[in-house]
Amino acid sequence: MSRRKFIVRPGLASVAVAALMLAACSAKPGDDAKTADQAANPPAAPADARPQPNPLKNAYFGDLHLHTRNSFDAYIFNVRASPDDAYTYAKGGTIKHAMGFDLHMDTGPLDFLAVTDHSEYLGVLQSINTPGTEFSKVPYAKDLFSSDTAQVNKAFRRFADSIGEGKRMAEFSDMAVTRSAWQDEVESAQRNNEPGKFTSFIAYEFTSAPEGRNLHRNVIFSGDKAPDMPFSELDSQNPEDLWRWMDQRRAEGIEALAIPHNSNGSDGTMFMRTMWDGKPIDKAYADLRIRNEPLVEVTQVKGQSETTPLLSPNDEFAGFEVMDWYIGTAKKITKFQGGYVRDALKTGLEIQDKIGVNPYKMGMVGASDSHNAAGPYEENNYFSKIGVMDGEPDRRGSVPPPNYKSWDDYKVPDGISRFSSWGSAGLTGVWAEENTRASLYSAMRRKETFATTGPRIRVRFFAGYGLKGTELTSDAGVKAAYAGGVPMGGDLVGKATGSPDFLVMAMRDTHSAPLQRVQIVKGWTDASGKAFEKVYDVACSDGGKVDPKTQRCPDNGASVDLSTCAFSQDKGDAELAGAWTDPDFDPKQNAFYYARVLENPTCRWSTWDAIRAHVEPSPHLEKTIQERAYTSPIWFIPTKAG
């Protein structure tokens, strides 16, 4: 490839430019409003092309957390892809990475997407980089887009500090740019919604992180009604204020839910026992919170937030894609309790025992949080998350830099270790009648959702009395399970006698590995009000039987060839079904149960990177992982004795 330079004689060009400016300026007024009307209501797909709703529900897969150039940080990472580009990618198209290469999903289009740009300084960085705008006159504009990294870091620090403190910089007090960027987000979502085929949600991210402790939330709107402006952490860092704002919007007919994410980076502050003011959680708080936050993002690029080996020492599968750093800083997490979902589900039961409401009764979703307008859901098609920062293997620690021949002499900097600790993106699975906003949103509201770590594993999960013998392999069986039990996300009200049956069935993604086992994770509180957890295997591959002493399947012996990433073809199952009753069931105890499905081991993205670069995989990183799916819990509600 050659670099071409043109030698031009200046002089005439300036005349032409001036003439054009004049011509263009006269045509300019009113252009902001140009597409609003046309874009607002795309015609629905013709009726014959739209599939009939399925009362027994289909699994739809999508991403509820994705950034584009409208996010202040994505823009600094050189991402220039727009919300429209994000939809193009999600619908199976090809877009460009900030470093110039093509991005395309090998495993087919998504069914839905929410573009969730940071509401703080939404669109502002692009405005600073646009000549002639007011914001382009800020004195550090040139530094922000300098080729000197130190200058960029220094100038960009202003934004980070401002968001850290929750105070808007005075020079950006004019909100016109953000208002216009928000319009862009809304219109793009409206344009790209194709009922029956592809669902877009109007959405944004609330980016509160007091003292760097991550309290971020994504706000997802149910329909085509959006507020004039998003409520950002520059309005208040206190999530309680966000929920109150959501309540107010709801009263005006604008329905939304908020999804907390990266509790793993909250240093124990996401799921506390106290409120913002430090007092213990009361009923009003618990009601406010659970009314607005029925879901939690349990897995994404910045690690999984289900649990860690520290919190769940008896769960030998907990050590998966653990990300123990603060968000955006090479600083280690010190407090894990309050930062993980399983722990929060348990805390929720404890609080419920005391005050009668469970503030942490959350269903599971997964997402990417990619800032590339495109999620890296596939281990063998990984491009990480933040544009030029981690777009090449040596920038994310999977391959040593060019001047190092091996790993021996290379001390990986903390900043890069942080990127290495990231995993490929997750997805949300939703059981819904059809692929429309109304159907998907109401499924999210009732928590009939599951999270996966990328592969499109499908999993059904029901609990009910007298479900024994019901098979989820036929329409009749699924119908019986809905009729006689509750699906994931539901409440199972206890009966005076007997023990509920749990039905779980999982199906592999044909583009990933076969399934190894299905587990049920139980949490409960005892008479003293203290919460406990236990993991039970309930379905084993390859004809294995659960050992009643250990509650574990035998090892199925699946392996991976680390020189090619080929995995065992004769191990694991395409489908796994489990019918289970809780051997430790106590009808007086509050409890939750959720299913976790594990694949056979496959290569981690970092191993794929190394193989392609013909180097040894990093000795600091796991070479293989077990991809998985987590269902929303079913909560067991005991009937009050007497």
Next chain:
Amino acid sequence: MTEASGRTGGLLTKAARLLGRAVREPLVQFLAAGLVIFGVNDLIHGPDRGPPGESITVSQGQVQQIAQSYRLLAGRLPSKAELDALVDDFVTEEVDYREAVAMGLDANDTIVRRRMRQKLEFLLEDADASSEPTEADLKAWLDAHASQYRLPERRAFRQILASGDKRGEAAPSAAADMLKQLRAGADPSRLGDPSMLPAAMPLTTEQGVEALFGDAFAHDLFAHEGDGWFGPVASPFGDHLVMQTSREPGRSASVADVHDRLRNDWIEDRRNQRRIAFQSKLRKRYQVRIDWPEPYASQSAAPDATPAGTTLGTAAGPVESVAPLSPGGGLPEE
């Protein structure tokens, strides 16, 4: 699939345009630095630029604009003293600007050059932004690009599974045996192993079938012609017997089918056309000579080289990152 490739065309031009806009990086900074030092020296100590005479007039409108800009940032109008300082600063800026242009500083500053190009392109886009296609425009566009908007073939089918999980290597022969039974009139609902896979699929595209049954199964299904049960068709789930119940051939879309895509693509194309026409018109004013250094001078043109001026963005050459930020530099958020 058709949908995806239909979009890709417009997208590539868009991506190329973005890259063309963003990627113009310095090679000449060293040169420019030398020039600045020389120029400033010339300005301070050097020969006088001739008698004063160039006039600068700050119009009422410009003063108003300065005052309003201040109001946007500060939330109030400036006092007379403040405005005085602001106007004075404006005059200084104008003087410096004229001197800098006279010295040719703008010509060699990559950032200035890039921003001016950006500005020109924005202006061009804005100038064109008001145009909306009519229904006739959309119809004409669709007719000219019918293959891009073709609606893919869809097939509906029933399937019976001989499960690989259950039967292992015996699955194909079990499936073959079931096929015999089916052809002898057995009830399909009584055959096959239980599975989460649907026993019947409504009209679905090949891509839709791939998502559930895998690529090989979808390929075999869409390659098969003929009625009745056939198989075994292999998938990661085992071996299937399949009967197609309905076929909807791929067809050309109507405007109503793909209205929004047509509109977006039409606007995109119009912008590109305008830009290309404008650029080539400008280019006609210049005689371009390129002195290729070795080793390029002796190399023949790359096969993918496009004549300059016909397609925008292809002359960008190797992709560079505009600001090669060092990873681990601690940029917050994400």
